[in-house]
Every structure is written in C-alpha cells, then in structure tokens.
Amino acid sequence: xxxxxxxxxxxxxxxxxxSQKGYHGTTIRDISEACGILAGSLYAHINTKEDLLFExxxxxxxxxxxxxAPIVESRVTAKQKLKQAVRAHIQVxxxxxxxxxxxxxxxxxxxxxxxxxxxxxxDQYEGMWSAILAEGVQEGIFQLQDEKFARLLIxxxxxxxxxWYRPDGGLSAEEIADRFVALMLHGFVR
Amino acid sequence: xxxxxxxxxxxxxxxxxxSQKGYHGTTIRDISEACGILAGSLYAHINTKEDLLFExxxxxxxxxxxxxAPIVESRVTAKQKLKQAVRAHIQVxxxxxxxxxxxxxxxxxxxxxxxxxxxxxxDQYEGMWSAILAEGVQEGIFQLQDEKFARLLIxxxxxxxxxWYRPDGGLSAEEIADRFVALMLHGFVR
DNA sequence: CTTTAAAACAAGCGCTTGTTTGTTTTTATC
DNA sequence: GATAAAAACAAACAAGCGCTTGTTTTAAAG
Numbered sequence: 001x002x003x004x005x006x007x008x009x010x011x012x013x014x015x016x017x018x019s020q021k022g023y024h025g026t027t028i029r030d031i032s033e034a035c036g037i038l039a040g041s042l043y044a045h046i047n048t049k050e051d052l053l054f055e056x057x058x059x060x061x062x063x064x065x066x067x068x069a070p071i072v073e074s075r076v077t078a079k080q081k082l083k084q085a086v087r088a089h090i091q092v093x094x095x096x097x098x099x100x101x102x103x104x105x106x107x108x109x110x111x112x113x114x115x116x117x118x119x120x121x122x123d124q125y126e127g128m129w130s131a132i133l134a135e136g137v138q139e140g141i142f143q144l145q146d147e148k149f150a151r152l153l154i155x156x157x158x159x160x161x162x163x164w165y166r167p168d169g170g171l172s173a174e175e176i177a178d179r180f181v182a183l184m185l186h187g188f189v190r
Numbered sequence: 191x192x193x194x195x196x197x198x199x200x201x202x203x204x205x206x207x208x209s210q211k212g213y214h215g216t217t218i219r220d221i222s223e224a225c226g227i228l229a230g231s232l233y234a235h236i237n238t239k240e241d242l243l244f245e246x247x248x249x250x251x252x253x254x255x256x257x258x259a260p261i262v263e264s265r266v267t268a269k270q271k272l273k274q275a276v277r278a279h280i281q282v283x284x285x286x287x288x289x290x291x292x293x294x295x296x297x298x299x300x301x302x303x304x305x306x307x308x309x310x311x312x313d314q315y316e317g318m319w320s321a322i323l324a325e326g327v328q329e330g331i332f333q334l335q336d337e338k339f340a341r342l343l344i345x346x347x348x349x350x351x352x353x354w355y356r357p358d359g360g361l362s363a364e365e366i367a368d369r370f371v372a373l374m375l376h377g378f379v380r
Numbered sequence: 381c382t383t384t385a386a387a388a389c390a391a392g393c394g395c396t397t398g399t400t401t402g403t404t405t406t407t408a409t410c
Numbered sequence: 411g412a413t414a415a416a417a418a419c420a421a422a423c424a425a426g427c428g429c430t431t432g433t434t435t436t437a438a439a440g
Contacts, residue, residue: 006387024214025299028428041388043429079379105295109215142378149369150378152354153347160346179339187377188332188340189269196417218398230400231418239398 007045010035014052019101023053023109053106054114060096060103061121065128067092072128078136079185082154085132087177089158093165094173100162129154154184197235200225204242209291213243213299243296244304250286250293251311255318257282262318268326269375272344275322277367279348283355284363290352319344344374 013034017026028049032039046052067088071081093100107118133151136142142150157180165176203224207216218239222229236242257278261271283290297308323341326332332340347370355366 022212022214022299024212027426029426037387038389039428040390040392040430044387049428109212146369146373146378149366149373153343153370153373156347156350157343159353160350163349164342176339179336180343183336183339183343183374183377185377185379187373187375188336189375217396219396227417228419229398230420230422233399234417 010042010045011052011055015056015098015102018053018056018106019098023102023106050110050114053102054110054118056099057103057107057110057118058121060099061118061125063092063096063099064089064103064125065121068125068128072131077141078132078139079141081132082136082185083178083181085129086154086158086181087174090161090165090173090177093161094167097162097165097167104159104162126151126155129158150184157184200232200235201242201245205246205288205292208243208246208296209288213292213296240300240304243292244300244308246289247293247297247300247308248311250289251308251315253282253286253289254279254293254315255311258315258318262321267331268322268329269331271322272326272375273368273371275319276344276348276371277364280351280355280363280367283351284357287352287355287357294349294352316341316345319348340374347374 010031014026014031017030017034020026021030028042029039031052032042035042068085071084071088074081074084076084107122108115110118130151133142133147133154137144137147169176200221204216204221207220207224210216211220218232219229221242222232225232258275261274261278264271264274266274297312298305300308320341323332323337323344327334327337359366
C-alpha cells in the first residue's frame with residue numbers, strides 16, 4: 001500500500017468491493033471492515049457512500065478521456081489513430097482494472113447530477129471514437145456504409161474488456177490491442 | 191398482460207425492475223408495489239427474492255442455449271453457422287430484452303449453487319461459439335492465428351448488445367446481425 | 381512532557397430490508 | 411348460496427442499512 005493517505009486507501013478498498021459485489025451489494029460495514037476500522041469511523045474520511053462511487057467512476061472516466069484525447073487530436077492517419085486508441089483503452093483498463101469495472105458496471109447506480117456528469121463523459125468518450133471512425137471514412141480508409149456498426153463493434157470490444165481481461169493473461173495490452181485492430185480492420189475470413 | 195397467471199406477471203415485473211435498477215437496487219416492496227399488492231402478499235407466489243433472479247436468468251440462459259444448439263449441430267458451413275448464430279443471438283436479445291439485460295448484468299448476484307448453474311450455462315454457450323469458430327478454422331475458412339481474439343470479439347459484440355439495442359431502432363435483428371457478420375468477416379478497411 | 385489534530389471507537393439513531401404469520405377478501409365450483 | 415381454494419391484507423419480526431454524535435486513543439510537533 002502506498003503512502004497516499006488514508007482516504008486513497010479507502011477508495012481503493014471500496015473500488016475493489018464495488019467491482020466484486022456491486023455498489024448496492026456492498027455495505028459501508030463491508031468497506032470499513034476491509035479497512036480494519038468501524039463503520040462510523042469511515043465518516044471521518046467520506047461524506048456519503050455515493051461519494052465513493054462517484055469518485056471512482058469519475059476518475060475512471062477521466063482516465064479514459066485523458067488517454068484518448070491526445071490521440072484524437074494528433075496528426076496521423078485515422079488507421080493509426082484507431083490502433084493507438086485501442087491500445088490506450090486497453091492500457092487504461094489494464095492499469096485500473098477494478099476502477100474500470102466499476103466505471104462500466106456500476107455507474108448507473110449514481111443519482112441526480114452525478115449520474116448525468118458521468119453520462120456526459122461517457123458520451124464524450126464515445127464521441128471521440130466516432131470522430132476517429134468518421135475521419136477514417138473521410139480519408140477513404142474505412143467504408144462508410146457500416147460506420148454505425150463499426151463504432152458499435154469497437155465500443156463493444158472496448159466496453160467488454162473488463163469482463164475478461166486478467167493481468168496474468170500473458171499478453172501485454174499492446175499485443176492484445178494489435179490483434180484486435182488487425183481483426184477489426186481485415187476481418188477473420190481467409 | 192396475457193393470462194399467464196399471477197406468477198408470470200410477477201416475474202415480468204421483477205424482470206423489468208431488475209433490468210432498470212439492478213437486483214440489489216430493487217426491493218421486494220418495489221416489486222410488490224408495481225404489482226399492486228403489499229410486500230407480504232408476494233410470498234404467496236414466491237419463496238425468496240433470489241428465486242426471482244434465478245428464474246429470470248435461468249430462462250434467459252436457456253433461451254440463448256436453445257437458440258444456438260440447433261445451429262451448431264446443423265450441417266452447413268461454419269461461415270453460415272456464424273451468420274445464423276449472430277442472428278439467433280440478436281433475436282433472443284430482441285425478444286427478451288429485459289431478461290437478457292438481467293442475464294448479462296445481474297447474474298453474479300446469485301449465490302451458491304445457483305450462481306454455479308448459471309455460470310455453467312454461460313460457459314456452455316461460449317463453448318458453442320468456440321465450436322463454430324474452431325470448425326471454421328478446420329474448414330480453412332477462418333484464420334487460426336487469432337482464434338481466441340475472434341471469439342472474444344464476437345462475444346463482446348453479443349454480450350454488449352443489450353446495452354444499446356432498442357426495439358424502435360428501425361433495423362430488424364436479421365439486418366443488424368448481417369451487418370455485424372459482414373464487418374467481422376471482412377473488416378472495415380477498404 | 382505538553383499540545384494539538386487526526387483517527388478510531390462506542391453507541392445508537394431512524395429507517396429499510398427480506399420475510400413470516402394469522403386473518404380477511406376474492407374468485408371459482410358445485 | 412354454501413364450500414373451498416387462491417389471493418391479498420394487516421401487522422409485525424429480526425436484522426441490517428447509511429449515517430451521526432460524543433468520547434477516547436493515537437501520533438506527530440513544539
């Protein structure tokens with residue numbers, strides 16, 4: 001455990017539990033017990049349980065956005081952007097597997113304005129992917145006909161990775177990304 | 191509402207609520223209220239709350255399995271099987287959108303033996319997809335090199351559909367399936 | 381040592397959870 | 411219209427929920 005302070009430790013523990021049992025399936029006492037303190041003591045560090053969920057998902061969202069933004073804005077071909085974007089996405093999942101799981105699986109448990117904030121960031125992220133594909137179509141590299149489905153296909157892969165990716169799989173994030181990109185670009189028919 | 195009996199009505203209502211708010215996020219009183227009865231009255235029809243979740247996910251699992259089984263066993267090319275399998279999968283999602291959502295999103299809330307039962311059926315389903323791909327490799331239609339990733343790609347698309355598919359989208363399940371298959375087989379590069 | 385602030389405890393608040401029990405109402409059958 | 415089964419009610423149970431409050435312990439700084 002790094003010396004990031006008690007609050008970060010609590011966040012990490014909550015993140016782990018949320019990813020394992022879900023937000024509603026995790027109690028404040030589950031978290032406090034995993035922290036080695038009593039339930040009430042948690043409230044010296046947090047305001048509400050939902051604060052934990054929001055901070056986890058919000059950081060997750062920012063990680064994905066900050067990872068993709070420079071790629072979208074860079075001046076390379078759309079094909080290269082696609083490759084780099086898939087790499088970046090998988091790297092974020094790899095580096096924050098539990099947070100990514102909470103981000104993709106539990107964000108709908110947020111309420112009110114916080115729900116909308118995360119929803120906006122998700123839309124923003126999807127929009128960046130759409131931009132890459134649209135650019136590829138404009139460049140004539142990608143076929144337009146199925147643009148919508150290409151986007152869905154890519155996001156399906158990206159959004160499902162947290163379900164199966166395990167750090168002890170042997171392949172690096174780059175290798176995984178490159179194989180996916182190869183498949184997506186050229187298909188898997190001989 | 192059809193005359194399927196009160197229990198089926200309760201299952202349908204629970205299914206809708208579970209898909210909207212999650213299993214742990216839905217209370218017995220939520221369900222009973224949506225049924226127009228008191229919480230205690232539910233227990234004339236069910237034994238436990240988890241019974242509802244199990245019955246929903248188990249039926250969902252069976253729907254996917256029964257839909258895919260005849261395709262895997264049929265005597266057509268692997269390419270045709272793939273096409274039919276994607277069609278079948280999307281049709282099941284289309285015909286049971288809420289149940290499919292619960293199946294994919296909430297099944298981990300099951301406990302003990304029931305968790306394992308659903309896990310087995312999921313493994314079985316994935317195994318059928320693997321069989322189709324392996325067959326395609328054997329026939330020389332698909333490239334082996336990335337078989338694992340092809341399987342992951344297909345299952346990612348299949349397992350993520352419930353997140354975005356809406357019945358009022360304009361396209362039929364067949365049309366959606368055919369476009370995905372075309373993309374997966376040949377990629378989206380010019 | 382003393383001071384001070386952070387961290388944890390101890391106890392419990394009001395409320396909700398899933399579920400049970402005994403009784404009453406509804407519905408269908410003869 | 412009596413009988414019986416099915417369905418709902420009414421009331422509550424023990425347990426657990428998120429969270430608050432007042433006090434004590436811990437630990438670092440002078």
